[in-house]
Amino acid sequence: MNIVVPIKQVPETSNVKMNPETGTMIRAGVETVVNPLDLYAIETALQLKEQHGGTVTAITMGPSQAEKVLKEAIAMGCDEGILVSDRKFGGSDTWATSYTLAKAIEKFGTFDLIIAGERATDGDTAQVGPGIAAWLNIPLATYVARVESVDDRSLTVERLVEEGYQIIEMEKPALITVVKAIASPRLPTLRGKKRAKTATIPLYNAENMDVDPASLGLRGSPTKVVKIATPKVTRGGTVVSATDEQSVASAVEQLMAFLESRELV
Amino acid sequence: MAVATARAHGYAAVTEAIVGRLRKIVGERGVFVDEEKLDTYSHDETNAEEYGHMPEVVVLPTTAEQVSAVVKLANETNVPITPRGAGSGLSGGSIPIFGGILLSVEKMNKVIEFDMDNMVIVVEAGMVTNDLATMVQEKGLFFAGYPMSLQTCYIGGNIAENAGGGKAVKYGVTGRYIHGLEVVTPTGEIVWLGGKLAKDVSGYDLKRLLIGSEGTLGIVTKAIVKLIGYPTATSDLLVLFKTPREAIDVVPTIMTRGIVPTSIEFMDQLSVRTSCAYLNESLPYEQAGAMLLIEVDGTSAEQVEQNLIAIGELCEEHGAIEVYVAEDHNTIERIWNVRRNIAEAFKVHSPIQSLEDIVVPMAIIPEVIPHLERLSTTYGMKIPCYGHAGDGNLHATLVKDPEMDMDTWHTNEDLCLRELYRVTRELGGKISGEHGIGIKRKSYLNDVIDPVEMKLMQGIKRAWDPHNIMNPGKIFDLAEMK
Numbered sequence: 001m002n003i004v005v006p007i008k009q010v011p012e013t014s015n016v017k018m019n020p021e022t023g024t025m026i027r028a029g030v031e032t033v034v035n036p037l038d039l040y041a042i043e044t045a046l047q048l049k050e051q052h053g054g055t056v057t058a059i060t061m062g063p064s065q066a067e068k069v070l071k072e073a074i075a076m077g078c079d080e081g082i083l084v085s086d087r088k089f090g091g092s093d094t095w096a097t098s099y100t101l102a103k104a105i106e107k108f109g110t111f112d113l114i115i116a117g118e119r120a121t122d123g124d125t126a127q128v129g130p131g132i133a134a135w136l137n138i139p140l141a142t143y144v145a146r147v148e149s150v151d152d153r154s155l156t157v158e159r160l161v162e163e164g165y166q167i168i169e170m171e172k173p174a175l176i177t178v179v180k181a182i183a184s185p186r187l188p189t190l191r192g193k194k195r196a197k198t199a200t201i202p203l204y205n206a207e208n209m210d211v212d213p214a215s216l217g218l219r220g221s222p223t224k225v226v227k228i229a230t231p232k233v234t235r236g237g238t239v240v241s242a243t244d245e246q247s248v249a250s251a252v253e254q255l256m257a258f259l260e261s262r263e264l265v
Numbered sequence: 266m267a268v269a270t271a272r273a274h275g276y277a278a279v280t281e282a283i284v285g286r287l288r289k290i291v292g293e294r295g296v297f298v299d300e301e302k303l304d305t306y307s308h309d310e311t312n313a314e315e316y317g318h319m320p321e322v323v324v325l326p327t328t329a330e331q332v333s334a335v336v337k338l339a340n341e342t343n344v345p346i347t348p349r350g351a352g353s354g355l356s357g358g359s360i361p362i363f364g365g366i367l368l369s370v371e372k373m374n375k376v377i378e379f380d381m382d383n384m385v386i387v388v389e390a391g392m393v394t395n396d397l398a399t400m401v402q403e404k405g406l407f408f409a410g411y412p413m414s415l416q417t418c419y420i421g422g423n424i425a426e427n428a429g430g431g432k433a434v435k436y437g438v439t440g441r442y443i444h445g446l447e448v449v450t451p452t453g454e455i456v457w458l459g460g461k462l463a464k465d466v467s468g469y470d471l472k473r474l475l476i477g478s479e480g481t482l483g484i485v486t487k488a489i490v491k492l493i494g495y496p497t498a499t500s501d502l503l504v505l506f507k508t509p510r511e512a513i514d515v516v517p518t519i520m521t522r523g524i525v526p527t528s529i530e531f532m533d534q535l536s537v538r539t540s541c542a543y544l545n546e547s548l549p550y551e552q553a554g555a556m557l558l559i560e561v562d563g564t565s566a567e568q569v570e571q572n573l574i575a576i577g578e579l580c581e582e583h584g585a586i587e588v589y590v591a592e593d594h595n596t597i598e599r600i601w602n603v604r605r606n607i608a609e610a611f612k613v614h615s616p617i618q619s620l621e622d623i624v625v626p627m628a629i630i631p632e633v634i635p636h637l638e639r640l641s642t643t644y645g646m647k648i649p650c651y652g653h654a655g656d657g658n659l660h661a662t663l664v665k666d667p668e669m670d671m672d673t674w675h676t677n678e679d680l681c682l683r684e685l686y687r688v689t690r691e692l693g694g695k696i697s698g699e700h701g702i703g704i705k706r707k708s709y710l711n712d713v714i715d716p717v718e719m720k721l722m723q724g725i726k727r728a729w730d731p732h733n734i735m736n737p738g739k740i741f742d743l744a745e746m747k
Contacts, residue, residue, distance in 0.1 A: 012595065031593065033593040034593075072592075184546070186549075187503065187589035187590070187591065187599075187600070188589065188590045188591075188592075188596070189587060189588060189590065190502070190574065190577040190578070190589070191588075192590075193590045193592075194574065
């Protein structure tokens with residue numbers, strides 16, 4: 001079974017700083033990592049490979065430095081990494097990104113399954129995975145928490161939905177996006193790292209891909225960012241104090257009244 | 266109760282009049298006597314029920330002059346005084362065992378001077394070490410005396426205990442980075458020891474004597490902290506071995522290859538399993554009898570990577586089952602979390618425990634492990650073993666079986682510790698590498714220390730603190746105490 005895992009490089013979130021004037025993130029000097037939620041997709045793919053054989057290919061779109069996350073994926077056990085990179089892809093929104101990645105996957109060749117992370121920790125849209133499925137016109141299951149079974153023609157997955165779980169049987173090839181519950185990502189090994197160091201990463205760009213130039217990058221992106229602002233955190237709490245035994249009863253009354261007004265009790 | 270113990274040892278009680286004078290010195294808001302507030306200052310990270318003791322009054326001075334005045338008052342009125350940092354100590358050093366005055370430096374947390382030309386920062390003793398580290402990091406500088414309780418502890422406490430921690434293999438412990446100290450002596454004088462100097466042999470090195478003196482020789486009020494360039498590249502290896510012996514045996518091999526790792530942390534399977542269960546982490550520990558967590562840092566990413574691979578290959582040659590690599594912040598944090606949460610994880614299993622930090626010559630560690638296994642069986646307790654393998658500093662922790670009754674535990678803990686310390690001494694080690702003696706190990710120190718050394722230490726204490734009011738009853742008791 002051949003699996004493709006689209007991954008994204010994101011800023012390491014513990015030390016993200018915002019530019020207070022523009023409201024945008026300061027990317028200079030910020031370490032980038034594999035989107036933490038993509039690690040679960042990689043792990044799921046590697047486990048399926050261990051059970052059913054085949055290959056796992058990680059693919060990412062981004063600047064040339066994004067090669068780093070592909071090497072990280074190889075160090076974890078992926079067979080190959082593909083870098084989709086071109087200045088023309090710059091400024092892509094989720095529409096243009098999923099289009100470009102879908103085209104890259106087409107160029108890559110046949111596959112049985114695409115496994116994506118639930119969403120990226122920077123953009124937080126959860127749109128690129130489903131977008132790729134739409135462009136490729138293949139079945140999609142989001143929020144997958146368990147892959148129940150896989151056979152030659154189909155796979156059965158358990159989706160996390162608000163009311164509980166949904167069990168879906170889907171034909172292959174398909175795309176699933178996975179949640180954290182599905183697996184615990186393995187650590188990269190020294191063996192994998194050494195393999196990643198020497199691995200050649202094929203470069204897919206606007207020239208060697210069959211793409212419509214009008215659908216690429218900023219030009220191909222219908223999303224227009226009008227303004228980015230950091231919301232003000234306001235916590236205007238009310239302090240209900242009970243300093244002695246007498247005031248406890250009235251404090252409890254106040255708290256109960258509040259909870260009732262919010263229909264919480 | 267507090268008053269009773271203090272009096273039994275010849276100290277006077279804290280009277281209304283003394284409290285009044287303390288208020289005059291530090292102001293109304295810097296003194297409190299209500300039990301609820303005092304309680305916070307009655308214990309550190311050791312078991313409060315066993316070692317805790319209430320102070321009679323807590324004072325929060327803001328200047329060295331105020332500290333001096335409080336200490337002079339303590340001398341004049343014969344009231345014991347206990348200095349305190351953040352209270353994250355592991356030997357009871359900041360517990361006011363005779364009641365009296367508890368002096369917390371928490372309000373003394375200012376930066377006095379950031380001297381980039383001399384690569385030092387001058388700070389007050391109550392500065393949170395983490396704040397200090399973050400502040401200097403923004404300027405590309407590094408405070409390398411990194412203790413494990415970084416988030417909460419104060420620099421003053423680190424100095425008093427000469428704290429160790431996870432990076433000591435390469436960078437040494439706190440004391441190495443303290444170039445000068447402003448100290449209030451036990452008789453209340455203010456003195457600067459050392460300075461912004463890399464070298465200083467102008468007389469006895471009193472500054473070094475202060476460092477690690479556990480608050481018995483004075484109260485640190487300011488410190489000149491040496492900074493170095495921030496290591497911009499850091500990577501870690503998590504190496505799995507079949508047995509603790511194999512894991513430990515590789516340590517000297519690494520150390521003699523010319524690469525100095527920042528940390529070499531050891532964790533036995535029991536430690537890893539307990540911490541993983543606590544964190545809901547899924548490291549593949551089933552096959553591994555022990556793990557090493559090895560960190561390499563530097564200013565060149567290429568060099569760090571090269572060293573990382575070299576160490577990893579060395580481990581593979583010496584029987585490692587698997588070598589995992591962590592090169593980004595998230596993965597590094599993920600594996601360090603397992604190491605940092607071991608103590609906490611065992612508290613969930615059984616809150617009653619004795620966290621030890623014996624230190625032996627590095628190459629001797631494998632000889633300690635079978636003794637721990639033997640003691641564990643003999644005394645019916647779990648003894649997980651983890652710690653700073655690169656320093657020979659092991660946190661063998663005695664964990665009470667929840668089923669064991671308290672009387673048996675106390676008896677067995679005492680017997681087990683005595684034997685552990687005896688073995689440690691016989692192997693050329695010492696009973697504490699970084700936590701200190703405090704009150705927790707006081708009764709054992711005599712058994713394992715050269716009487717001449719003890720006599721010298723007591724002589725120093727008498728010379729510095731003629732009224733024995735500065736953190737009395739810590740490290741050792743003086744014969745003249747009742």
